[in-house]
Amino acid sequence: MTGLRAVSRHIAGHRAVFVWTLLTNLVLQLGLLALGLSGAVLLSRALDGATWPALTVLAGAVALTAVLCALTTWRESYVSHDLAYRVLADLRGRVFTALRRSLPARHAPRRSGDLGAVALSDVETLEWLFAHTAAQLLVSGAMLAVTTALSLAISPWLVLAWLPCLLVIVALPWLFGPATARGGAELTAAGAALQADIVDTVQGMRELAAAGALDRRRRALADSTRTLARAQWRIARLNGAEAALSDLAVAAAGTAALALVAGRASGIDVTLAPVAFTLATVALGPIGQISALLRNLGTLRAAADRVGAVLATPPSVAEPASSAGPAHGALTFDGVGFRYTPDGPAVLDGTSFTVRVGETVALVGPSGCGKSTCVGLALRLWDPDEGAIRVGDTDLRDMSDADLRATVAAVPQRIHLFTGTVGENIALAAPAATPERVRSAAARAGVLAPDSGFADGLDTPVGEGGRALSGGQRARIALARVLLTDAPVLILDEAMAQLDAASEETLSAVLREGAAHRATLVVTHRAATIGACDRVLLLGGGTVDEVREWPPS
């Protein structure tokens, strides 16, 4: 229940709307009770021999209550959904903040489709909790007290008539609880797995087609869909059985009340039969409603647990209480030790090197030796287990995220572009940059060159994930992005690997322009790039050695 409790706490931020929902629901339930009772009294009076016009006032009251109930139903639905969507918007924001703090995950990375399911479907599932459960639970308790008092006023026997049925309805969620909890968890997990599979498939469609694996993938997706359908069927069967038993109990309560009056032993006047019937069924109504709401408890609990788990994920790096501000100076790795998992191998072990201002240094080494890990650490995606990384005299851990981004910029190995135009993707790192600065950065990175292939210049659409562009075009956009930030530490992780020799030479010349004021680290396997650097650092076995001569003789 921890997840449910954790997400329910977010109602507290919308106390006024919650109280409003509570009151509207209470008015609605009292109105429905008044409608049922006034109708029953009208019938009782008619059975007692009363005729028109004596019944006119009562009939008018029934009609008026019906209209008021209809209006209150509309209002209740409006405010309860208003509350739900406010809390959901708040929760979605918090889920996004939690994901942003904890991604990229260092341990046990989760699939992006699965995380998408948490942010969308699971949060959406909780709409039921906020719009139809929390306030209604409290109102049902109050309504039970009111109907009990009214039943007692007629006869204590009447309470005894409907009480066993009430107990049955109350027991139903507990009886079905374990099975619905299992079914709900199964349903949520199957939905999230299918969503993750679909995201994976859509992202890797080209690879699947190239490998001739589309048919196999389609069959796997059909299997996941069948698993989801089975989970939906199981939960629908449980909910159906519970709903049928609950309705049966309400019918039994009404029948018991009528039998009690008809039997005459209770001393209840027979003309009160409609009132007794109404009280017995209305008394159970709100509890039946709660039972119906609790039917979704399994699914709600599973969704709340998944959302709660994301919200409780510790940040991968902690923000300092106060930032040392953006830094300037050499990039220094000082005795850095790092492993991805606590019991995994040490990727870096006492790694030390310095890239001074004005230098362009190549970081080389065999595949898997930890070069990209160094880039991730310099961007503070994670903190080192041992040692420190500094820019000038400032430890990266003493800088706020914004100050760090202004200090260290990188072109990553895998460049992700967002659906939109080339210009929008360049401005991503500096949204406040003027169009002139964006244009200038684009021009320096070769984006505006006649042979660049960007037909509409900065207005060229990049396609989803940048798929409408070549690797070289994506690299130019990423380079323009970092040139725009003008950060004093620049890291290029295999950035030039996608470019032809001529483009690489042009871009190397651009990078040399501002190099005197920057510390530039270049991760590369390419001999030409290495040859153009001031120094070469060889990473291997977790440590770094400076290579005096390149290529080594």
Ligand SMILES: Nc1ncnc2c1ncn2[C@@H]1O[C@H](COP(=O)(O)OP(=O)(O)OP(=O)(O)O)[C@@H](O)[C@H]1O
């Ligand atoms: N997120 C991760 N979780 C666990 N291990 C990882 C993760 N990322 C990288 N590794 C492991 O850390 C080691 C170093 O990887 P890294 O990507 O830093 O190497 P690299 O030198 O950049 O390789 P390449 O030249 O092929 O890009 C590898 O053994 C890799 O499997």
